[in-house]
Amino acid sequence: MTRPSLRTSLAFAATALLPAAAAAQVPPNAQDLSSTRALAMGDAFRAVASSNEAIYFNLAGMALAPRYELDLAYGFNNGTDLDLYNGSIVDAKSTTLATGLAYSRLVADGLDGHVANLGFALPIGNRAAVGFGLKYLNFSSPEDTNAITGDVGLLLKPIDLLSVGLAAYNLIDVSSVEAPRRAAIGVALGSDTTFRLASDVTFDFTGDETGLTYHAGGEYLLVGAFPLRAGFKRLAETDRNYVSGGIGFIAPEAGLEVAYVQNIGEGQGEDRTFSFTLKFFL
Numbered sequence: 208m209t210r211p212s213l214r215t216s217l218a219f220a221a222t223a224l225l226p227a228a229a230a231a232q233v234p235p236n237a238q239d240l241s242s243t244r245a246l247a248m249g250d251a252f253r254a255v256a257s258s259n260e261a262i263y264f265n266l267a268g269m270a271l272a273p274r275y276e277l278d279l280a281y282g283f284n285n286g287t288d289l290d291l292y293n294g295s296i297v298d299a300k301s302t303t304l305a306t307g308l309a310y311s312r313l314v315a316d317g318l319d320g321h322v323a324n325l326g327f328a329l330p331i332g333n334r335a336a337v338g339f340g341l342k343y344l345n346f347s348s349p350e351d352t353n354a355i356t357g358d359v360g361l362l363l364k365p366i367d368l369l370s371v372g373l374a375a376y377n378l379i380d381v382s383s384v385e386a387p388r389r390a391a392i393g394v395a396l397g398s399d400t401t402f403r404l405a406s407d408v409t410f411d412f413t414g415d416e417t418g419l420t421y422h423a424g425g426e427y428l429l430v431g432a433f434p435l436r437a438g439f440k441r442l443a444e445t446d447r448n449y450v451s452g453g454i455g456f457i458a459p460e461a462g463l464e465v466a467y468v469q470n471i472g473e474g475q476g477e478d479r480t481f482s483f484t485l486k487f488f489l
Contacts, residue, residue, distance in 0.1 A: 240293075240311055240322060243280060243484035247453025247466035248424025249438025251405035253372035253393030256362060258486075259295040262307045262324050265360035265372045265393075266338025269297050269305035270328035272399075275489040286470070286478035289315035295324075304329055307340070320346030320385065326358070334364040342377070344385050354381035370395045372407075387413040393422075402427045411444075418444040424451070432457055436466070447472055453482075462486035 242260040245252040252260055256268025259278045280293040295309035305328040313320055326340025338360040346352040360374040372393040377386040393407035404425045411418035424438030436453040453466035463485060470478035 240291075241482075242278075243282070243453065243464040243466045243482040244426075244434075244436070244455075246282075246468050246480065246482050247436035247438060247451050247464075248403070248405060248426060249422045249440040249449070249451055251393060251395075251407045251422035251424040251438060253360075253374050253391050253407045254362065254370045254395035255393075255403055255405050256360075256372060257399050259297050259307065259309070261328070261338070261360075262295055262297070262309045262326050262340070264391075265362055265374045266307070266326040266340050266358060267328050267336040267360040267362035267374075268372070269299050269307050269326065269338060270330045270336035271362060271364070273300045275300045277487040277489060278484055280482065280484045282480060282482035284315075284478070284480040286475070287315045287318075289313065289318070289480075299328070305338075317349050318346075319348045320344065320352065328360075336362050338362075342386070344381070344383065346383075346385055350384060352381070352383045352385050354383060354386065355379065356381050356386050368396055368398060387411055400428060400431075414444075416444075418442075428457075434464070440468075447475075457486075460488055462488070 240263050241250055242263065244258060245260045245264060252264040256265040257272055259276055261268030274297065276297050278295045282291040283289055292312040293309065295307065297305065297307040299305035307326040309324040311322045323343040324340060326338060328336050328338035330336045341355055341357050343355050344352050356377045356379040358374065358376045359378065363371045374391050376389040380388060389409055389411050391407055391409040393405060395403055395405035397403040407422040409420040421441045426434050426436040428434050434455045434457060438451040440449045448471050449468050450471055451466060451468040453464060455462060455464035466482040468480040
């Protein structure tokens with residue numbers, strides 16, 4: 208397919224990949240929508256979830272920091288011929304009930320669809336929040352899908368530098384490969400103004416046996432404005448391993464983030480993802 212000429216602008220919450228063996232790559236799954244920041248950290252984000260990425264990883268995270276943020280994103284993966292366009296907005300400033308809205312367009316070999324997310328989060332005191340939301344999927348391939356499902360999340364901060372995240376995805380079974388039933392737990396140390404170290408485990412209940420994915424990542428805020436990130440992800444069921452990294456620039460009014468993810472399996476050199484995000488803080 209012809210690659211859009213804009214292959215280096217927009218930005219985002221961008222891409223996730225689940226390509227399989229080199230000879231027969233599998234298109235990404237809509238549930239694996241990720242983001243530039245999270246991609247760079249190996250998708251270890253369930254206990255972080257402090258930016259618009261919370262819409263995908265843990266809806267509860269929208270409520271823990273007052274902000275009004277608009278993200279625009281673009282991601283691509285040459286191995287699956289994937290292009291992902293995304294826009295999201297979160298308002299956690301004007302009301303107690305934080306609200307997030309996102310739209311994603313995915314096009315790849317064997318994949319063509321749209322995903323819309325609407326989520327809400329409510330703080331419980333100063334150290335906890337809950338989140339819930341709906342997800343609309345409209346796909347023409349790999350199979351016809353026109354359905355609504357939902358996610359929930361919980362985020363706890365027992366002490367200032369420690370957070371624990373729990374999330375469940377696609378609670379309404381819509382019998383679609385684009386909406387696998389999953390759950391995840393994550394732990395993170397640090398804060399958005401200093402450093403983060405995070406680790407997650409994701410459980411996939413769609414097969415005969417529970418599929419496991421392991422995530423680990425970190426970020427360090429250099430001189431208060433330049434985040435440096437690295438991560439690792441392992442899909443145990445298919446024995447695939449990914450390393451990742453990213454950089455960014457964050458100013459009071461806007462930010463720019465870049466991420467790169469590489470499959471390190473033998474013969475999987477083309478399975479690599481690039482993601483870009485523009486952030487606006489209103």
